[in-house]
Amino acid sequence: MHRLRSLFIAIVSLTLILAVVLRSARATGQAAQTQASEIKVDNFTFSPEVVTVPLNSTVTWTNKDDVPHVIASTDGVFRSKGLDTDDRYSFKFTRAGTYSYYCSIHPKMTGKIVVQ
Amino acid sequence: MKDIKQFVSTASGIIEHDHHQDGIDRRGFLKCMAWAGSGALCVVEAGVLKSAALGAQLGSLKKPATSNQLSFVQISDSHMGFSKPANPDVVATLETAVSKINALPDTPGFILHTGDITHLSTPEQFDTVEQILKSTNQEVFFVPGEHDVLNDDGAMFLKRYGRNPKGTGWYSFNHSGVHFIGLVNVMNLKAGGLGNLGPEQLEWLKDDLRAVKHSTPIVVFAHIPLWAVYPQWGWGTDDGALALSYLKKFGSVTVLNGHIHQTMQKVEGNVTFHTACSTAFPQPSPGQAEGPGPMKVPADQLRKVLGITDVNYVQRRRGLALVDSSLE
Numbered sequence: 001m002h003r004l005r006s007l008f009i010a011i012v013s014l015t016l017i018l019a020v021v022l023r024s025a026r027a028t029g030q031a032a033q034t035q036a037s038e039i040k041v042d043n044f045t046f047s048p049e050v051v052t053v054p055l056n057s058t059v060t061w062t063n064k065d066d067v068p069h070v071i072a073s074t075d076g077v078f079r080s081k082g083l084d085t086d087d088r089y090s091f092k093f094t095r096a097g098t099y100s101y102y103c104s105i106h107p108k109m110t111g112k113i114v115v116q
Numbered sequence: 117m118k119d120i121k122q123f124v125s126t127a128s129g130i131i132e133h134d135h136h137q138d139g140i141d142r143r144g145f146l147k148c149m150a151w152a153g154s155g156a157l158c159v160v161e162a163g164v165l166k167s168a169a170l171g172a173q174l175g176s177l178k179k180p181a182t183s184n185q186l187s188f189v190q191i192s193d194s195h196m197g198f199s200k201p202a203n204p205d206v207v208a209t210l211e212t213a214v215s216k217i218n219a220l221p222d223t224p225g226f227i228l229h230t231g232d233i234t235h236l237s238t239p240e241q242f243d244t245v246e247q248i249l250k251s252t253n254q255e256v257f258f259v260p261g262e263h264d265v266l267n268d269d270g271a272m273f274l275k276r277y278g279r280n281p282k283g284t285g286w287y288s289f290n291h292s293g294v295h296f297i298g299l300v301n302v303m304n305l306k307a308g309g310l311g312n313l314g315p316e317q318l319e320w321l322k323d324d325l326r327a328v329k330h331s332t333p334i335v336v337f338a339h340i341p342l343w344a345v346y347p348q349w350g351w352g353t354d355d356g357a358l359a360l361s362y363l364k365k366f367g368s369v370t371v372l373n374g375h376i377h378q379t380m381q382k383v384e385g386n387v388t389f390h391t392a393c394s395t396a397f398p399q400p401s402p403g404q405a406e407g408p409g410p411m412k413v414p415a416d417q418l419r420k421v422l423g424i425t426d427v428n429y430v431q432r433r434r435g436l437a438l439v440d441s442s443l444e
Contacts, residue, residue: 043406043407043409044349044407044408044409045407065409066198066200066201066202066409066410067235067263067409067410068235068236068263068266070266074307081266081267082236082237082266082267084236085200100307101307102307102308104305105262105263105265105266105302105305106262106350107305107306107307107308107309107310107350108308108309108310108348108349108350110307110308
């Protein structure tokens with residue numbers, strides 16, 4: 001009985017280790033595909049206005065204006081704090097789709113992130 | 117165009133606005149706008165608005181009788197915390213504005229601040245403005261600008277300056293026979309849109325006006341202009357026209373705004389629209405720059421394009437007088 005129990009524990013442990021190894025390997029593969037993307041906020045516009053990125057990319061906005069801006073997705077997925085001059089805000093996109101966003105205090109400023 | 121009032125531009129620089137005639141003189145309008153920063157006087161007396169550059173013409177306009185007079189000051193866009201080249205010292209310019217207020221010949225009854233008190237909504241910036249304004253010994257009525265509600269949907273603003281337990285900061289009060297309405301058009305802004313009042317506030321406004329006599333002069337104040345100054349730069353309010361439609365039945369309506377950091381005025385029907393200068397930095401005239409950001413002028417010119425607005429009301433004459441004066 002004792003030997004059987006040890007064998008059982010060994011098999012379970014091996015399976016768990018294998019699962020962890022496989023998972024981290026997959027994660028490494030994904031990380032290799034991840035891209036960083038930069039958006040400049042300048043003169044009350046997002047530049048570029050439309051950005052297309054692969055899944056799991058991190059997009060970073062940098063405010064180059066003398067006034068603060070707030071990066072806010074139209075449907076509430078992400079929202080920065082008030083960004084002063086040269087402040088940055090990053091968001092990682094882990095689901096595919098098109099994300100419309102705007103500056104919540106200067107709503108004429110709009111942009112789009114397409115995640116593929 | 118029946119309800120648009122007439123401007124008469126005269127050689128002396130005085131603009132008269134006849135409430136009983138139709139049509140509009142665009143030269144007069146532009147002239148009034150061109151005074152931005154140099155100081156302008158606009159008087160509504162017995163239904164007639166007169167404007168003049170501050171200084172030379174002051175003596176030529178009748179000073180309102182002192183009986184039953186209400187006087188108050190509008191300041192705007194103090195942007196405490198701003199330190200960019202357009203004005204590295206917004207504390208000093210706000211202090212100058214306060215000195216001007218304290219030196220007014222007629223002590224004002226109170227102060228209206230039409231928003232962007234702070235640049236980044238921090239407690240320290242709110243505190244600094246509070247300290248500086250204290251030396252006026254005046255009660256200050258605030259409405260928020262978009263810079264005052266950056267990170268908390270206006271919670272800090274409401275805690276400090278809220279006068280109505282309902283809503284996002286709108287309220288009304290009566291003073292010396294005038295009904296004052298503070299509106300909030302910087303909350304819940306929609307992507308691609310302009311300033312926004314929202315249905316709840318509009319409903320409140322409609323209700324608030326029910327008890328006001330049509331002969332009572334009304335002063336509406338809000339941060340972003342309620343009229344479409346320049347929508348391309350976001351200088352307007354999406355549902356502003358709806359709010360103004362509720363005010364049509366009132367004999368005298370004055371709408372005071374900030375946000376655009378320059379004086380601008382127009383009269384339409386019973387409504388006089390006026391925007392105040394900032395005490396912090398100027399912004400370009402509509403469409404005269406790539407964008408609406410802070411405008412850098414030579415250091416010795418800065419105080420000429422910043423300022424305050426002094427408003428006088430004479431009960432017997434049912435008139436409001438607006439005086440824009442620059443900090444220098």
